[in-house]
Amino acid sequence: MRNEAEKQDEEFGQSAASPAAADDFAAFDDAAEAAKEQVERDEKAEADKQLPPDPDALLEVRHLKKYFSVKKTITGKTTVWLRAVDDVSVKLHAGETIGIVGESGCGKTTFGRTVLKLYQPTEGQIFFEGKDIAAYKPAQMRPLRTKMQIIFQDPYSSLPPRSTVGGILSEPVKVHKIVPPEQIKDYVLNIMDQCGLRDYYYERYPHEFSGGQRQRICIARALTVNPKLIVCDEPVSALDVSIQAQIINLLKRLQNTMGLTYLFISHDLSVVKYISDKIGVMYLGSMVEFGSKEEIFSNPLHPYTQALFSAVPNPNPDVKMNRIVLKGDIPSPANPPAGCKFHTRCPKAKEICSHIAPVYKEYAPGHFAACHCYSQED
Numbered sequence: 001m002r003n004e005a006e007k008q009d010e011e012f013g014q015s016a017a018s019p020a021a022a023d024d025f026a027a028f029d030d031a032a033e034a035a036k037e038q039v040e041r042d043e044k045a046e047a048d049k050q051l052p053p054d055p056d057a058l059l060e061v062r063h064l065k066k067y068f069s070v071k072k073t074i075t076g077k078t079t080v081w082l083r084a085v086d087d088v089s090v091k092l093h094a095g096e097t098i099g100i101v102g103e104s105g106c107g108k109t110t111f112g113r114t115v116l117k118l119y120q121p122t123e124g125q126i127f128f129e130g131k132d133i134a135a136y137k138p139a140q141m142r143p144l145r146t147k148m149q150i151i152f153q154d155p156y157s158s159l160p161p162r163s164t165v166g167g168i169l170s171e172p173v174k175v176h177k178i179v180p181p182e183q184i185k186d187y188v189l190n191i192m193d194q195c196g197l198r199d200y201y202y203e204r205y206p207h208e209f210s211g212g213q214r215q216r217i218c219i220a221r222a223l224t225v226n227p228k229l230i231v232c233d234e235p236v237s238a239l240d241v242s243i244q245a246q247i248i249n250l251l252k253r254l255q256n257t258m259g260l261t262y263l264f265i266s267h268d269l270s271v272v273k274y275i276s277d278k279i280g281v282m283y284l285g286s287m288v289e290f291g292s293k294e295e296i297f298s299n300p301l302h303p304y305t306q307a308l309f310s311a312v313p314n315p316n317p318d319v320k321m322n323r324i325v326l327k328g329d330i331p332s333p334a335n336p337p338a339g340c341k342f343h344t345r346c347p348k349a350k351e352i353c354s355h356i357a358p359v360y361k362e363y364a365p366g367h368f369a370a371c372h373c374y375s376q377e378d
């Protein structure tokens, strides 16, 4: 059966090779179009700024941008910006997990860190519990730090080597005065127990543990301050495959018992499929598709999502894998292609794609995508 994208593709008509299509764009001014698109995007962001935050969302990110200055003049003026996160919007409800996927360098980590204000956003709004924290100063963020935590990929470098497990886990409890001093040890031991860490580990040092155990210590450390939102940045990719499942199951169990909300960053689509309720697909700093896990896996709209997910092994041996291999390297986010950023690698690219950026739109309830194959419909 042909999928929706293929049907739309046919309806979309002219291919890039078509001379008629090429003629349409022969005198096209890409720079002028890019400037016009930027104005339209800025106007949309400005209009969205006036909207109240969604009262049901724990986290609502609107038009988030994080640009890094990568080239400056001798007077310090930036001449080249690297657009690590470029106009990303997403909502996260309490108790759910959103998986963020995409190839290396597409901006997943930068997005997670910017949401937590570990990086100052270049532009955009970040509503946490209904308050826009995007412009909050470090002092304003301090009381929120306990509610927003991060678990990193590398459990080896993220634990101080000279502190005992007890010392590492007690420190944030003391600093944030989570419980009275005389209750700290019992409180920490209880969290260790929930994370599958034995009592006697309290006196031990991180170097005495395996990667999986260290990641449990990192998870326990994040939990000591009673967080609501945890950004999990590739939390299992440094671990052995056999240990990965244990850590993922631990994260799932903790979510159920503690009502945690996860932004789960990973390039491992099988892991993301297992843990996520919704999935966001990033390419070169932009969210190209977003939807429920079921929609993204069964009806991916964007050609990039289709290619990415075609590589996920199917447990049913009767289902033939139809892998789409993307050609070419990922362009630099400091100099992204004009039009659709994916057009240089897209197997379905048309002439229009290299000139005009597709709009990110909702095509079915909760299912968003940015691709000209679909925008021709409305």
Ligand SMILES: Nc1ncnc2c1ncn2[C@@H]1O[C@H](COP(=O)(O)OP(=O)(O)OP(=O)(O)O)[C@@H](O)[C@H]1O
Pocket (backbone or CB within 6 Å): 068, 069, 070, 082, 083, 084, 102, 103, 104, 105, 106, 107, 108, 109, 110, 111, 267, 333
């Ligand atoms: N502090 C920084 N200064 C300049 N550029 C940066 C900085 N941090 C990240 N970048 C660039 O931003 C882009 C996105 O990087 P990021 O680490 O967010 O990607 P990622 O999707 O997490 O990749 P990976 O899967 O490899 O972890 C990359 O081009 C990266 O080189």
Ligand code: SF4
Pocket (backbone or CB within 6 Å): 302, 303, 304, 340, 341, 342, 343, 344, 346, 347, 348, 349, 350, 353, 358, 370, 371, 372, 373
């Ligand atoms: S808009 Fe982008 S993703 Fe869609 S067909 Fe064109 S190049 Fe491919």
Ligand SMILES: [Mg+2]
Pocket (backbone or CB within 6 Å): 108, 109, 110
């Ligand atoms: Mg990363």
